[in-house]
Amino acid sequence: MTNNKKLELIERIEVELKDNFSPTNTESLIQLTRLYFQDSLTEDMVNEPIENLYGTILCLWDFVQNRKPNTPKIRVYNPNYEEHSWQSTHTVIEILTDDMPFLVSSFNMALVRLGLTIHLTSHPMLHVGRHENGDLETLQPYSNEGNNEALIRFEIDRLSDLSKFDEIKAELVKTLVDVKQTVKDWPAMQNNLLNIIKESEQVKHLSKNEEHKENLDFLRWVANNHFTFIGFRAYDLIKEGEEAHLKLVDGSGLGTFRDKDATSIKRDIILNDRLAKLALDNSNAIILTKSTAVSSVHRPVHLDYLGIKRFDKAGNVIGEWRFFGLYSSAAYVARLQDIPLLRKKLDHIVARCEVDPNSHKGKNLKHILNSYPRDEMLQAPVDELLNTIQSILAIQERRQLRVFLRKDIYGRFINALVYVPRDRYNTELRIKMQEILIDSCNGTSSEFNVQFSQLVLARVNFTIQTSSKNGLDHVEVEDIQRKMQDAMNSWDDKLLNALHTSMGEEKSNALYNKFAPYLPAAYREDFSPNTAVLDIERLNNLAANGEITTHLYHQVGQEKGNYFFKVYGSGTSLVLSDVLPILECMGLRVLEARPYELDSHSDSNTWVVEFAISVDLSVNLDQKAQREAFQDAFNQVFNRRVENDRFNALVLDASLTWRQVTMLRAVTKYLTQLQVPFSLSYMQQTLEKNANIARLLVQLFEQRFDPTLSTKREDKVAKILTKIEEELDLVANLDEDRILKHYLSVIQAMLRTNFYQADDNGQIKDYVSFKLDPNQIPAVPLPRPKFEIFVYAPWVEGVHMRGGKVARGGLRWSDRMEDFRTEVLGLVKAQMVKNAVIVPAGAKGGSSPNN
Numbered sequence: 022m023t024n025n026k027k028l029e030l031i032e033r034i035e036v037e038l039k040d041n042f043s044p045t046n047t048e049s050l051i052q053l054t055r056l057y058f059q060d061s062l063t064e065d066m067v068n069e070p071i072e073n074l075y076g077t078i079l080c081l082w083d084f085v086q087n088r089k090p091n092t093p094k095i096r097v098y099n100p101n102y103e104e105h106s107w108q109s110t111h112t113v114i115e116i117l118t119d120d121m122p123f124l125v126s127s128f129n130m131a132l133v134r135l136g137l138t139i140h141l142t143s144h145p146m147l148h149v150g151r152h153e154n155g156d157l158e159t160l161q162p163y164s165n166e167g168n169n170e171a172l173i174r175f176e177i178d179r180l181s182d183l184s185k186f187d188e189i190k191a192e193l194v195k196t197l198v199d200v201k202q203t204v205k206d207w208p209a210m211q212n213n214l215l216n217i218i219k220e221s222e223q224v225k226h227l228s229k230n231e232e233h234k235e236n237l238d239f240l241r242w243v244a245n246n247h248f249t250f251i252g253f254r255a256y257d258l259i260k261e262g263e264e265a266h267l268k269l270v271d272g273s274g275l276g277t278f279r280d281k282d283a284t285s286i287k288r289d290i291i292l293n294d295r296l297a298k299l300a301l302d303n304s305n306a307i308i309l310t311k312s313t314a315v316s317s318v319h320r321p322v323h324l325d326y327l328g329i330k331r332f333d334k335a336g337n338v339i340g341e342w343r344f345f346g347l348y349s350s351a352a353y354v355a356r357l358q359d360i361p362l363l364r365k366k367l368d369h370i371v372a373r374c375e376v377d378p379n380s381h382k383g384k385n386l387k388h389i390l391n392s393y394p395r396d397e398m399l400q401a402p403v404d405e406l407l408n409t410i411q412s413i414l415a416i417q418e419r420r421q422l423r424v425f426l427r428k429d430i431y432g433r434f435i436n437a438l439v440y441v442p443r444d445r446y447n448t449e450l451r452i453k454m455q456e457i458l459i460d461s462c463n464g465t466s467s468e469f470n471v472q473f474s475q476l477v478l479a480r481v482n483f484t485i486q487t488s489s490k491n492g493l494d495h496v497e498v499e500d501i502q503r504k505m506q507d508a509m510n511s512w513d514d515k516l517l518n519a520l521h522t523s524m525g526e527e528k529s530n531a532l533y534n535k536f537a538p539y540l541p542a543a544y545r546e547d548f549s550p551n552t553a554v555l556d557i558e559r560l561n562n563l564a565a566n567g568e569i570t571t572h573l574y575h576q577v578g579q580e581k582g583n584y585f586f587k588v589y590g591s592g593t594s595l596v597l598s599d600v601l602p603i604l605e606c607m608g609l610r611v612l613e614a615r616p617y618e619l620d621s622h623s624d625s626n627t628w629v630v631e632f633a634i635s636v637d638l639s640v641n642l643d644q645k646a647q648r649e650a651f652q653d654a655f656n657q658v659f660n661r662r663v664e665n666d667r668f669n670a671l672v673l674d675a676s677l678t679w680r681q682v683t684m685l686r687a688v689t690k691y692l693t694q695l696q697v698p699f700s701l702s703y704m705q706q707t708l709e710k711n712a713n714i715a716r717l718l719v720q721l722f723e724q725r726f727d728p729t730l731s732t733k734r735e736d737k738v739a740k741i742l743t744k745i746e747e748e749l750d751l752v753a754n755l756d757e758d759r760i761l762k763h764y765l766s767v768i769q770a771m772l773r774t775n776f777y778q779a780d781d782n783g784q785i786k787d788y789v790s791f792k793l794d795p796n797q798i799p800a801v802p803l804p805r806p807k808f809e810i811f812v813y814a815p816w817v818e819g820v821h822m823r824g825g826k827v828a829r830g831g832l833r834w835s836d837r838m839e840d841f842r843t844e845v846l847g848l849v850k851a852q853m854v855k856n857a858v859i860v861p862a863g864a865k866g867g868s869s870p871n872n
Contacts, residue, residue: 027063031055034075046082049160053085054078056145056162057172065141076100076107084115085147085172089155093118093197097186099179111140111176114189118197120146120169121204123319128173130321131196135189141176199277199317203251206275210250210344213275214240217329217342221306226336236307238361243327247352251318252278252345256290258300258331258338265297266290267341277317278345296431303338306330309400310429312345313486315466320347322468323434323484325396353395363395366403373407374414385417385476386410392472394482397436401427409438416440420477422509424502435462435496437483445509446471446479453508455483461501462487513537515550523554532557536627539619544629547615559589560619560627566592569659571652575643583612584642586632588655594618595630603658607651608670608709610635640673647676654679662787664815664871667705675712680785681719684776687789687813688767690871694811694820694842695800699760707760714748714761717741722768728777763800770797772808788814795822806849818871822849838871 031054038050057078058066066074080100088094094117100109116128125144132139146163147170163169180186218240227233255273259266269288274280292300299308308328316324324345331340352360357367367390376383389410398406409425416423420442427436437458441450455467464485472480510518516537520529536557548556559570569590576585586604588595597614604611613633620626642648654672657663657679668686671677677685689704699707708715721741724730730737745765752758773792780786790812795805806822820842821832833848835841 024063027058027061027066030066030071030074031058033071034078037075038078049157050078050082052160052162053082053145053147056147057081057143057174059145061143073107073109076105080105080107080113081115081172081174085117085149085160085170086157087155088117088151088170090151091119093194095190095193097189099181109176110179112178112180114175114177114193116171116173116193118171118173120163120171121200123200123203124171124197125173126320127196127200127318128175128193130317131192132175132177132189133321135192137177137189139175139177142174144171144173146170147172196317202279203276203318206253206279207250210253210275211244213253213342214244214250214344218244220331221329224306224332224336225334226303226332227306233306235361235365236305240307240329242361247349247355248325248327248344249319249347249349250276250344251316251324251347252276252314254278254343254345255340256343257340260297260301265292265300267292267300270340276345299430300330300341301338303330303332303336306332308341308430310431311396311400311434311484313433314345316347322347323486348395357390357398363398366398366406369403370407370410374411376414382414386414388474388476389413389417392474392480394438394470397427397438397482400429400436413438413440417476417478422502422506424498424505426496426498426501433486435464435485435487437485437501439481439483439505440478441481441509443473443477443479445511446473446481450509451481454481454505457501457504457508458483458485461504462496464488512545512550516553519550519554520557524558532561536560536619539621541617541619543615544617547631556587556589556629559587560591560629563589563591563627566625568592569656571655573642573648573652582638582640583633583635586634586655588630588632588659589627591625591627594626594628597630600630600632600659603655603665603669604632604634606658606665606667606669607654608636608640608667608673636673642673647673650676650678654682661815667702667709670709671712671715674709675715675719677716677719681723683789683813684719684722685715685764687791687811688764690813690818691767691791691793691811692763692800694818694840695798696802696840696843697760697763697800699756703756704760707757708764711748711752711757711761714745714752717745717748718761718764718768721745721765722771722776725768725771726774726776766798766800767791767793770794788812788817802846804846804850806846814871816871820845822846824849 034054035051038054039047042050058074084094084096096115097112098105099112100107102108114132118124125142129139129142148161148164148167149157149170150159150168152158218237221233221237221240222228224233253273253275255270256267257270259268267290269280269286272280274286280286306329308326308330310326310328312324312326314324316322325348327344327346329342329344330338331342333339357363370390371378371386374386376386378384378387393410401409405427409427412423412425422442422445423440425438428434429436435458439454451469451471455469458464459467462485465488466486468484470482472482507515517529517533520533523529524532540553544553555572559572563570567590569588571589572587574585574587575583579585588600595616597616601611601614611632612635614630615632616628616630618626618628636642640647642651650672654663654669658665658669663669663679663683664686666686668682668689669679671682671685672679685708689701689708692699692704693701697704721738724734724737724741749758749761752761770793771791772794775786775788775790778786790810793809793811795801795807795809801809807825808823810821812819812821818838818841822845833845835844837844
């Protein structure tokens with residue numbers, strides 16, 4: 022069906038051509054149409070409007086009308102209806118030149134070098150007849166005889182900058198020159214190799230050397246269509262005193278290495294001691310490595326370098342022939358046993374590995390050898406190759422990343438074989454590994470090749486050109502492998518490793534399975550695996566649904582006064598609007614809040630919220646006691662055991678605990694009931710402003726009633742009172758002075774308290790009560806009862822007053838939340854009148870809800 026659709030489109034174009042052109046041109050136009058579209062994909066043709074397909078043929082017809090002999094023709098344009106009768110979103114490149122090998126692949130490389138994206142490539146081969154002036158006379162399909170031309174057409178990303186067109190043309194012309202030189206000089210380079218083989222056969226000091234015979238067999242194998250010759254040069258080796266250098270033989274260059282102007286070619290190469298030693302070594306005739314030159318023909322890779330030493334009659338090295346090119350596709354599919362040099366290395370490796378060829382290990386070895394990079398196998402010394410292959414054989418069943426490095430004979434390249442678990446390999450990882458190698462090896466460029474198989478490991482072969490003269494001397498393979506392992510490991514892998522390191526395998530596996538699958542993507546993006554270990558431990562320690570825990574920390578590099586505060590909880594997710602007021606009432610600025618919910622679709626969902634907070638620079642939350650007091654206070658407020666109000670700012674401002682703040686809050690509530698002429702918020706602000714006095718008031722209370730501070734109690738109380746008086750003298754505001762003295766009088770009037778009593782479970786009670794002597798409190802209005810008990814809790818406040826040591830009376834509930842004491846006091850007075858004729862004095866108690 023698809024082929025029929027393609028034929029239908031071609032027929033429609035042919036009909037249009039017959040209607041619009043003379044019979045003289047129609048035949049050639051139809052031939053061009055069929056040749057152009059014969060290799061086109063049907064879907065490409067279907068997706069184009071018919072007028073664009075028709076317009077393409079017209080433009081090509083116009084393009085091939087004239088070409089001067091032996092002169093390439095290149096056109097770059099943006100199709101438009103006005104000039105070309107069709108339009109495209111792409112820029113079109115058309116090339117017409119004499120047919121020769123490597124054209125399409127080389128032009129592709131040139132466009133890629135310019136950073137252009139190719140969307141379409143077409144290259145019909147034409148057999149043309151032309152007049153002497155280049156005008157087209159006939160156009161037929163490709164023929165083995167006669168004048169054949171290559172018509173090549175590219176569509177690339179659209180370019181609006183017309184100056185780019187000239188740049189494209191120049192690059193294509195330069196590439197075409199290289200292709201022409203390569204093709205023209207190919208026979209000469211091949212003949213050179215055959216003559217060199219004959220000359221090398223006559224080297225006497227190597228004539229009985231088996232290795233030399235194998236080298237010659239390899240050269241014959243290369244000459245037998247297993248090498249694409251790109252360039253050739255000959256050098257004379259000259260030794261002058263302690264120095265040696267290679268001098269280019271004038272006129273010897275062939276292919277893309279032809280002799281050009283003196284400025285573009287290094288005609289005299291000075292050799293350092295190591296390279297001179299290699300060059301003068303007469304024990305081996307050939308050198309196999311990579312060239313620093315990148316091929317501009319056929320494939321965009323570093324050229325293979327085949328060096329053959331030239332000897333005098335005495336067996337001294339006097340020069341070198343250098344062939345540059347690419348091993349042909351036949352060389353990469355040939356059996357190892359059929360390739361000289363490789364067959365000897367193969368026999369040596371198999372013998373040294375000592376494995377049964379029919380065993381599992383033997384089959385793995387066979388697979389490794391058959392799939393090993395041919396270039397690397399040719400270039401590597403056999404002992405180094407053996408060590409690498411034995412190591413590869415040992416890791417075949419392991420899902421672990423391994424790196425094997427080798428430097429080439431001249432130290433200009435480092436070859437890296439990287440084995441990666443197949444399911445972990447992707448382009449992103451390959452780029453990271455490439456960057457690690459370039460950075461570690463002082464690399465200037467790199468090439469790579471990837472191989473997949475049915476085994477658990479994929480192999481990536483990197484060739485790194487290095488600027489370092491010391492080769493691998495400065496490279497730590499273990500360091501490169503560790504960096505690559507880190508790049509390969511996913512966030513989950515790193516988390517599991519961190520858990521194993523922190524708490525052992527069994528427990529860490531259980532915690533990983535419990536929490537890791539439910540950590541949201543935002544959490545993984547924001548936190549490292551090592552941080553996640555700590556968070557998971559805290560989440561795991563949450564005992565009951567609805568419980569929370571917190572963690573406050575200052576990160577290295579964070580500005581002074583800025584902290585991170587994490588809240589961990591289970592059950593219903595945290596509502597930020599419930600938490601932000603808590604932090605703000607504690608005197609903090611919330612800069613950012615980031616919630617993360619671990620939704621495991623069960624009743625025990627957990628969550629983490631991290632707040633970025635800022636505190637006053639006078640507050641040092643780096644102190645453990647201060648940090649723990651803050652976290653404890655937050656937890657109590659969150660669990661509604663403490664009211665959420667500005668009194669909680671005293672935790673930081675006065676370095677108090679939430680329990681100490683509760684005492685001051687209770688005294689404030691009592692003063693409010695006494696109808697002192699100050700609002701509750703004003704009294705709170707006074708305490709916050711005079712944090713030192715607030716702290717001393719707490720110390721006075723603790724010294725009087727804390728059962729653990731029983732030694733020299735009166736002396737210490739006296740000292741604290743002295744300090745308070747000194748601090749009060751420094752208070753400039755009269756109202757603040759009065760307020761603080763009210764606090765002092767209430768604390769001094771306290772007779773007993775339940776503040777330090779525990780409940781039946783040994784926990785601190787949720788309410789606070791004080792027994793007071795009202796006569797010691799100037800703010801208590803008349804008449805003053807003999808004794809008074811004030812009770813405070815976040816949900817209720819209450820008072821009980823007695824007219825004497827022995828008194829009786831009832832309790833009642835009051836709706837007068839702000840002045841229930843006034844109501845109760847009136848009832849006490851009535852009770853005292855009622856009880857005047859009996860021994861017990863009057864008493865009355867009342868309470869009101871604390872909203």
